[in-house]
Amino acid sequence: MSRLITEMLKEEMKKVLAVDFPGVVEEKEISIESTRDRNHGDFATNLAFILSRKVKKSPRELATKLQASLAQNLGNFARVEVAGGGFVNFFLQDEVLLSFISEVVEEGEDFGAVDLGKGKKTQVEFVSVNPTGPLHVGHGKCAAFGDSLSRILKKAGFQVEKEYYVNDAGRQIDLLGASLEARFRQILGEKAEIPEDGYQGDYLISMAEKLLQEKGREILDLPPAERLKVFRTFAVQEILNDIRQDLDDFRVHFDVWFRESSLYQKGEVEEILSLLKERGYTYTKGSALWLRTTDWGDDKDRVLVRENGLPTYFASDIAYHWNKWKRGFQLVIDIWGADHHGYIPRMYAAMQALGLPQDFLEMFIVQFVTLLRGGQPERMSTRQGEFVPLRQLLDEVGADVARYYFLMRDPATHLEFDIEEAKKQSMDNPVYYVQYAHARVSSLFKEAEKRGFTPLSQIGAWSDFPSEEEREIVKKIAYFPETVKRSALLRQPYLICNYLQDLCGDFHSFYNLYRIIDENNPELTSFRLNLCRVVQIVLKNAFQLLGISAPDNM
RNA sequence: GCGCCCGUAGCUCAAUCGGAUAGAGCGACGGCCUCCGGAGCCGUAGGCUGGAGGUUCAAAUCCUCUCGGGCGCGCCA
Known part of the structure; x- marks a missing residue:
């Protein structure tokens, strides 16, 4: 620590x-x-x-x-x-600050670890996009946020698990299966129509071709229920694979992929309904079952079981969170897109109805992304940015740039992401600014070695700082653990970005102002090389929290 | 209509969850490599923190009202 x-x-x-x-x-x-x-x-x-x-x-x-x-x-x-x-x-006192130099070298990649979380068993659930189509830019922002927050919480002493909730049950999935079946039949020359509200995307055509190759046309002979299940399952699996691939390339990896359908299979939705009934917070109106969420400040009560007898998404979501609780999590963090914010009060109410602790569930809303290109909206309307595939953005600017741009702001605010700006390799682009500092130190060390200096040599008998600039840098270094703590406490990765901008600003200034390698002054050279080494360690640790690379040359 | 988020330099955003003289970058203008990476550095200009009240030693920050923008308000997920 x-x-x-x-x-x-x-x-x-x-x-x-x-x-x-x-x-x-x-x-x-x-x-x-x-x-x-x-x-x-x-x-x-x-x-x-x-x-x-x-x-x-x-x-x-x-x-x-x-x-x-x-x-x-x-x-x-x-x-x-x-x-x-x-x-x-x-x-x-200068001695106090100076002592941090050797401390950082000693702690290495552990420097910055704090014990705020005290091992609290924590789950972060994010992205959780319906497996009905590819990830979009807006999902990318959620992914970057959830992943980085998880890394930060880990560094701050929480025991963190990352989870993706797969909504593989319900009407949307049925529609997806039916849409795939229509494409399948079209390939075979039948005059099948994609259902109203179905999925029109071309990706279902190639998927249908693949399914035909793998299973043959015989699946059409199956009884209706079974047939639909084949289409449904295949579609979900294929799309999930694509989503997983996109996330992989975005350097986001989940510990658990939890399926909504498993809640139904194991009777957990039924279980939660009886539990809520038992606790006396439900009532029947018409033939639907309602939860009295207004007891905890929701605008109106919410339906748990529809008149047609099917449970709502809300019902299975309550079961899902009860499942999380039963798995032993002490803290659950949900990250949702902005279109879900009306959902918060009812979810909060449900947790209360179950008698769970107030601080068990934290819900975060991630606001939309507007993609710009040279100052102009990427497509016609501002919302269109949401519908650009994450894949396309990754191909254009790479994972480092995309992640940093998503992380450098409070996710609760709208983000304007200018692709042209992000592709520039200059100060227009904050990622290069911070990574450049890291590369600079790496190359400096190569130069130093050539001239017979090693950065690992003793700091020397310094009891004060050669310059005010160096004192300031070490002070910022010493403040890194505080930044990690604060960032974890507020659940805000962008504080790490701000810290990096700040530290790198100081470092670049220092670098321009002073000559680091000086054959005539080996002692001062040694001190400065160690200072650079410490800066590099902290940069690397901070990059790790953001999930961006620490390049040795650029 | 109700609820949530947001209004800070021309633009994109900070300001350590109430602190001392509101700061960066971009854009504009002017400088800095014979020498460790110029993807960098230094300087100049740019502000009644949307507006009006209130709370106190102290307000961009908290409260009320108001104006402007975004997003929600399904027995969809």
Whole structure:
């Protein structure tokens, strides 16, 4: 586990508070933040303002008192100052920051790991697209988000499983099977029509040809129920294979592919219906069965079993989540497309009806993607971006660029993705900016070796930094574990992207400002090579969290 | 009509979930390689944070209202 500077400061504050102001502030009220202005130190706390409200003294006076006690406790860790109307600022000692250099080298790929999750058994379910057609760009955004979030949660100490829910039951799948059958018959010269609301896509034609080759025309002789099942199963399997291939090329791999049909086969839908009835949250109206979701704030009650006797998707989804609970997950995260957001209240209500803990299920909505090309919408309407296949985007810009673009923003906001911009290899394209920093260090090491320097040599007896720029870089390095923690806590991968932009900005500036390899000054060279090495390790670890590659040359 | 998301530089977005002088990139303009990768760096210009109130030591951030945009509101999944 990596050290968290803010935690260390917080511990000291707790000690001081226990002595000077026992019982006045709660732990969650203690906040440490990094400062924007170097003159305000490296970190600051607003604790004096909080105290001021409680003990009715001036913030400035309280800050002074805190400063005195903290200065005693923190001695060789940080210098403590009072500033402004009552801020307490911390100036980290250089030795503390310097100690991070060897720490990062030592921890290597583990640097940045924190124990926020404490092994909590967690499931992230995402994409879960109906197996009725290929993945689109919008699904790609969900995939990137779910996958990266899973990686981040793992790094933060959660035990994570990634799951894809296959909706292979219900009307849409029946329609898919019937559509395939129509294509199958058309190939054989019959005048079959694709059902109304069926699937018109050409991909069913080639699929029908494949089916004909594999099973022959004899399947048409099967009894209707069996026949439809053959078409249905074949179509689902074929499409699922394509989806799996797309995800594979997008570097998204699932631990479990869970089939909706298994819930019916094992009677789990029936089971959940009796359970909800037993708990008294259902009623019958007409001949349909309803769940009283309005008890937990939904706009209206929802149907569980239709008048025709078939359970709704909602019913099987409740069974699915009950199944997750029975599998022992303590935290379940669902990631859905924006068109599902009206679904949240009823799902939340269902969890309540089952008596599950409030924090068991978290639902995230991923907003749409608008694809642009040179500033113009890719197709006629803004929504059209959704219907561009993910495959096409991958072919054009590659997995690294696509993933980074999807991840660099809060998924809850609309994303404008300009393909032309993404294809440029310049600062227009933030992926290259961060990967370039990594490649630069790699090539620097080659050069250094040529000249007889090895980056692994001792840091040397540095007790302070050769330059302010280097101090700033190490400070950012030391802040990486905090970034991981925060990113996991807020479920926001984009914070990692922001961090990378920031770190790489500092690194590129440093690189342009100073010469790193200097034959006349081997000691300084050694220090700087190690600094670069540490930057490279952190970049690589951060890239891993985003699922993008760490190129040695570009 | 109701609900959710979002309005920050010309454009795309940050701002460490209430902190100190609101920051980056792109675009515009001007500079930097005899030397470790110029896919880079440095500088200039650009803002009443959509608008109006309120809460407090402190508001882009929280509350109310309002204006503008997106998406939902099936016994589809």
